[in-house]
Amino acid sequence: MFAIVRDPIDLRELECIVRPGDGGVATFLGVVRETAGDGRPVTGLFYEAFEAMAVHEFETIAGEARERFGDVKLAIVHRVGELRVGEISVAIVAAAAHRAAAFDACRYAIDELKSRAAIWKQERYADGNAAWIGA
Amino acid sequence: MFAIVRDPIDLRELECIVRPGDGGVATFLGVVRETAGDGRPVTGLFYEAFEAMAVHEFETIAGEARERFGDVKLAIVHRVGELRVGEISVAIVAAAAHRAAAFDACRYAIDELKSRAAIWKQERYADGNAAWIGA
Amino acid sequence: MTIRVLAFARLREILGVPEADLELPTGARVADAWAALARGRAALEFERSSTRAACNGSIVPFDAPLREGDEVAFLPPVGGG
Amino acid sequence: MTIRVLAFARLREILGVPEADLELPTGARVADAWAALARGRAALEFERSSTRAACNGSIVPFDAPLREGDEVAFLPPVGGG
Numbered sequence: 001m002f003a004i005v006r007d008p009i010d011l012r013e014l015e016c017i018v019r020p021g022d023g024g025v026a027t028f029l030g031v032v033r034e035t036a037g038d039g040r041p042v043t044g045l046f047y048e049a050f051e052a053m054a055v056h057e058f059e060t061i062a063g064e065a066r067e068r069f070g071d072v073k074l075a076i077v078h079r080v081g082e083l084r085v086g087e088i089s090v091a092i093v094a095a096a097a098h099r100a101a102a103f104d105a106c107r108y109a110i111d112e113l114k115s116r117a118a119i120w121k122q123e124r125y126a127d128g129n130a131a132w133i134g135a
Numbered sequence: 136m137f138a139i140v141r142d143p144i145d146l147r148e149l150e151c152i153v154r155p156g157d158g159g160v161a162t163f164l165g166v167v168r169e170t171a172g173d174g175r176p177v178t179g180l181f182y183e184a185f186e187a188m189a190v191h192e193f194e195t196i197a198g199e200a201r202e203r204f205g206d207v208k209l210a211i212v213h214r215v216g217e218l219r220v221g222e223i224s225v226a227i228v229a230a231a232a233h234r235a236a237a238f239d240a241c242r243y244a245i246d247e248l249k250s251r252a253a254i255w256k257q258e259r260y261a262d263g264n265a266a267w268i269g270a
Numbered sequence: 271m272t273i274r275v276l277a278f279a280r281l282r283e284i285l286g287v288p289e290a291d292l293e294l295p296t297g298a299r300v301a302d303a304w305a306a307l308a309r310g311r312a313a314l315e316f317e318r319s320s321t322r323a324a325c326n327g328s329i330v331p332f333d334a335p336l337r338e339g340d341e342v343a344f345l346p347p348v349g350g351g
Numbered sequence: 352m353t354i355r356v357l358a359f360a361r362l363r364e365i366l367g368v369p370e371a372d373l374e375l376p377t378g379a380r381v382a383d384a385w386a387a388l389a390r391g392r393a394a395l396e397f398e399r400s401s402t403r404a405a406c407n408g409s410i411v412p413f414d415a416p417l418r419e420g421d422e423v424a425f426l427p428p429v430g431g432g
Contacts, residue, residue, distance in 0.1 A: 011146075020169045020220060026241075027162035028234065030351050034155045047350070050278055050343055053327050054350075078350055085155060090351055099163065103242050106161075110234060110351060118324075118343075119350025120279035132280045134320065134347025165432050182431070185359055185424055188408050189431075213431055225432055245432060253405075253424075254431025255360035267361045269401065269428025 001075040002058035004051045004119075014075040014093040022073070024099035026106040030090040032083045037133075041126040047080040047089060050118035054078065057117045064112070065094070065105040072096040072105040078119055089121075136210040137193035139186045139254075149210035149228040157208070159234035161241040165225040167218045172268075176261040182215040182224060185253035189213065192252045199247070200229070200240040207231040207240040213254055224256075271296055271338035273303055279346050281321065284313045294336065300325065301332040303342050320347050352377055352419035354384055360427050362402065365394045375417065381406065382413040384423050401428050 001014055011027070018025055036042050062074040075093040083089055090113065094106035113119075124130045136149055146162070153160055167180050197209040210228040218224055225248065229241035248254075259265045273292045277285045285307060292306050300323045308314040323330055324343040336342065354373045358366045366388060373387050381404045389395040404411055405424040417423065 018166060018221075023166055023168040025162075025164040025166055027160075027164070028238070029160040029162070030234075031153060031158055031160055031230075033158040033232065048278060048282075049350070050276065050324070050345065053324060053343070056327060086153075095166075097168065099165075099242075099245060103163070103238070107234075107238050114351035115348070117348060117350045118278070118345055119348055120346065121349040121351075122279070132346065133349040183359060183363075184431070185357065185405070185426065188405060188424070191408060249432035250429070252429060252431045253359070253426055254429055255427065256430040256432075257360070267427065268430040 001077065002055050002062070003077045004049045004054055005077055005079050006081050009077050009079055009088050009091045011091055014077060014091055017073045017075045017093060018095045019073060021097055022095040023097055024102040025093060025095045026099065026102040028090075028092045028106050028110045029088050030110070032085050032087050032089060034085045036123050036125065042085065042123055043126050044082055044084045044124050045089065046082050046122040046124060047078070048120050049078065049080050053118040058113070061109050061112045061116070065108050068108065069101040069104045070096070072101045074105055074109055076109055076113065078113070078117070080119070136212065137190050137197070138212045139184045139189055140212055140214050141216050144212050144214055144223050144226045146226055149212060149226055152208045152210045152228060153230045154208060156232055157230040158232055159237040160228060160230045161234065161237040162229075163225075163227045163241050163245045164223050165245070167220050167222050167224060169220045171258050171260065177220065177258055178261050179217055179219045179259050180224065181217050181257040181259060182213070183255050184213065184215050188253040193248070196244050196247045196251070200243050203243065204236040204239045205231070207236045209240055209244055211244055211248065213248070213252070215254070271298070271336070273298075273336055274339070274341040275303060275307065276341065276343040278343070281314070281317060281344050281346050284311055284317070298336050299332070300330060300334050300336060300342060303336065304332065304344065317346060321345065352379070352417070354379070354417055355420070355422040356384060356388065357422065357424040359424070362395070362398060362425050362427050365392055365398070379417050380413070381411060381415050381417060381423055384417065385413065385425065398427065402426065
């Protein structure tokens with residue numbers, strides 16, 4: 001499951017990827033923090049994506065993870081629009097027979113998503129200002 | 136949250152540990168596989184624990200993770216009793232400001248739990264046999 | 271020929287719309303599409319060096335040629351997660 | 352003195368019960384509690400080298416002394432996860 005969604009992410013949908021032979025499931029959730037990288041209070045984040053390209057990149061990243069870490073199944077979902085503090089912006093589920101591949105694939109996927117996927121984030125500050133955050 | 140439980144693990148309870156400053160949440164789920172390490176079909180697993188000692192070990196492991204990886208909050212819950220294929224035996228949630236500490240702490244916790252915690256697993260096979268699995 | 275242009279995040283804000291059609295002469299390249307957008311939008315000049323282009327969903331260099339109906343997206347530095 | 356003994360997994364199965372009280376002479380050690388259990392249970396002999404002992408929740412060596420009311424747990428190799 002690879003998707004850009006507007007509504008809150010439902011982790012149970014992602015967990016449907018787990019297969020009967022999978023013994024380890026590693027998950028990553030990105031959560032909107034109350035402070036920016038520079039410490040300023042944040043009221044929320046606004047995300048936008050080039051949806052077709054981002055979803056294609058999710059698929060590519062999952063394929064690369066399989067090449068690197070073996071038989072691992074991935075789900076990657078990123079939310080767009082206005083998010084409040086505490087809401088989940090991205091969810092990644094990696095399932096494999098054993099935990100090493102699941103952890104490695106999950107971490108690879110979030111690292112690559114952050115550096116490559118066509119998704120943009122704007123921090124919105126308590127003082128009314130806003131700034132786009134580039135990788 | 137550190138616990139040995141008899142009923143199905145409710146991940147939402149574990150996720151209550153996430154604090155407003157946490158931006159990364161890494162989770163590990165151990166799932167009962169349909170085959171044993173040697174490939175034999177498994178109908179289910181039976182887990183038992185020395186509960187007081189296991190819970191104390193979970194707390195110790197979480198303390199060690201904080202020493203190693205910084206300010207990271209952990210929840211560790213292991214289920215005991217009869218589990219069927221596909222059911223969750225262990226759930227670990229690690230929350231930190233950034234993803235590296237969350238991933239590192241989550242992986243440390245499951246690795247240490249498997250090698251140290253006073254929990255035992257019996258594989259129950261399709262042919263009616265059963266075997267205790269030691270680390 | 272007509273080219274569809276998409277812009278995201280800061281570029282979208284500078285452009286004022288998320289997408290637009292551009293009329294370009296046959297043989298135009300991605301850089302020509304960018305130049306057409308930048309005309310009258312000085313703020314875009316500062317964005318050029320950090321902007322990547324995608325044509326029909328694939329990253330391409332700015333000297334890539336365009337064809338009638340292509341969809342060109344201009345992408346500022348990404349920041350998902 | 353009376354010692355409470357706990358056994359888990361394979362050891363529990365060999366013992367037949369998950370816990371029992373043992374009467375031991377004053378000055379007895381963990382190894383004496385084990386020996387008392389092993390009397391008449393040949394299968395326990397094979398388990399000795401892989402078994403760890405905990406006294407009141409903490410791992411102790413087999414030569415650790417016991418006191419009235421101690422809870423001694425015998426732990427086979429663990430396998431959680």
